[in-house]
Amino acid sequence: MSTSHHPRTRAVHAGIRRSQYGELAEALFLTQGFAYDSAGQAEARFQQSGPDEFIYARYGNPTSRMFEDRMAALEGTEDAFATASGMAAVNGALMAMVRPGDRVVAARQLFGSCLYVLDILRRFGVEVVLLNGTDLAAWDQAVTPGTRAVFFESVSNPVLEVMDIAGIAEIAHAAGATVVVDNVFVTPVFSRAVDLGADVVIYSTTKHVDGGGRCLGGVICGTRSFVREVAEPYLKHTGAAISPFNAWLMLNGLATMDLRVRAMADSAARIADTLHGAGVRTIYPGLPDHPQHDLAARQIGSGGTMIAFDMGSKDAAFRVLDRLQLISLSNNLGDAKSIATHPATTTHQRLSEADRALAGITPGMVRLSVGLEHPDDLVADLMQAIG
Numbered sequence: 001m002s003t004s005h006h007p008r009t010r011a012v013h014a015g016i017r018r019s020q021y022g023e024l025a026e027a028l029f030l031t032q033g034f035a036y037d038s039a040g041q042a043e044a045r046f047q048q049s050g051p052d053e054f055i056y057a058r059y060g061n062p063t064s065r066m067f068e069d070r071m072a073a074l075e076g077t078e079d080a081f082a083t084a085s086g087m088a089a090v091n092g093a094l095m096a097m098v099r100p101g102d103r104v105v106a107a108r109q110l111f112g113s114c115l116y117v118l119d120i121l122r123r124f125g126v127e128v129v130l131l132n133g134t135d136l137a138a139w140d141q142a143v144t145p146g147t148r149a150v151f152f153e154s155v156s157n158p159v160l161e162v163m164d165i166a167g168i169a170e171i172a173h174a175a176g177a178t179v180v181v182d183n184v185f186v187t188p189v190f191s192r193a194v195d196l197g198a199d200v201v202i203y204s205t206t207k208h209v210d211g212g213g214r215c216l217g218g219v220i221c222g223t224r225s226f227v228r229e230v231a232e233p234y235l236k237h238t239g240a241a242i243s244p245f246n247a248w249l250m251l252n253g254l255a256t257m258d259l260r261v262r263a264m265a266d267s268a269a270r271i272a273d274t275l276h277g278a279g280v281r282t283i284y285p286g287l288p289d290h291p292q293h294d295l296a297a298r299q300i301g302s303g304g305t306m307i308a309f310d311m312g313s314k315d316a317a318f319r320v321l322d323r324l325q326l327i328s329l330s331n332n333l334g335d336a337k338s339i340a341t342h343p344a345t346t347t348h349q350r351l352s353e354a355d356r357a358l359a360g361i362t363p364g365m366v367r368l369s370v371g372l373e374h375p376d377d378l379v380a381d382l383m384q385a386i387g
């Protein structure tokens with residue numbers, strides 16, 4: 001598969017491996033093990049694991065490998081390792097690389113489970129420094145020479161703050177640190193993370209890659225040496241591998257992802273405009289009043305598929321949520337179905353009130369994951385709920 005093809009073409013074709021039957025669609029190899037012709041062949045496979053040297057599905061599987069190769073082709077990295085969930089990818093990438101005494105600098109604006117993983121690192125003697133990820137001066141001060149890694153969500157959940165990947169990467173690389181980016185909200189469709197300096201790009205493929213809210217999955221994209229020599233030994237021995245069935249569904253998801261995500265982003269832009277025009281405090285990177293609007297335009301080229309808006313109080317937010325008829329109340333995102341979430345009482349309930357305030361998660365905030373319904377219907381549902 002040539003890298004000269006457009007990403008949308010790569011998302012349909014890249015990484016395909018066909019069996020002796022020449023099946024056109026990606027085959028689902030629902031197998032744990034692989035049979036050997038001889039004891040000698042088994043010995044040889046265990047000695048040298050090359051790309052086709054499958055020995056056990058926890059180490060690798062042909063369907064999972066197709067998914068990994070397709071993700072790497074899309075992200076523009078040499079290799080990728082697919083995991084059972086987005087969190088297995090975040091935990092695996094960070095745990096695999098750190099040692100006691102290492103320093104990791106991370107944006108404070110992180111998904112709750114990502115913050116929990118950083119707490120686990122602390123338990124094992126890793127020094128974790130949290131800062132405001134949009135403040136380049138803070139990165140400059142915190143990323144001291146010898147820092148092992150920096151970690152941030154390129155667009156934060158749920159407040160949609162946009163981090164300057166190129167700016168942070170320049171600071172990190174000068175100190176010798178590896179740049180690890182959780183790129184879920186940007187999606188592989190709009191990602192330029194590697195071009196901007198990211199070394200390791202992580203996705204929860206549970207979200208826009210699956211696209212139908214069916215399976216959990218994750219992926220770590222990076223150089224071959226990072227993926228196979230640093231990450232893989234940790235991941236394969238600790239059982240982080242994706243199920244081949246889930247990888248197969250993700251492969252199907254990737255084929256339509258470009259069309260889906262662009263349609264969702266178009267609808268999101270229209271909904272954000274409408275909410276903003278109706279006087280609702282709306283946070284959307286595509287709106288000119290977003291604090292990182294120019295950065296988002298340069299770095300992402302789209303406002304994305306997620307919107308946050310503030311109804312002013314918990315009661316007002318609950319009133320809107322309870323009046324929605326088409327848009328579902330749930331806490332997932334990236335689904336074909338539009339989903340509204342009240343972060344303060346669900347996804348970010350675990351945080352103290354002070355930490356929520358620091359993260360900009362107000363009591364009246366609603367997070368909206370825009371799906372594939374007709375935008376007229378979504379606008380109508382929101383406007384009748386806001387009343």
Ligand SMILES: *Cc1c(COP(=O)(O)O)cnc(C)c1O
Pocket residue numbers: 085086087088090111113114153157182184185204205206207216217218
């Ligand atoms: C959902 C999400 C994760 C975790 O992914 P799972 O597949 O649920 O484990 C990590 N980071 C971000 C930004 C997410 O939105």
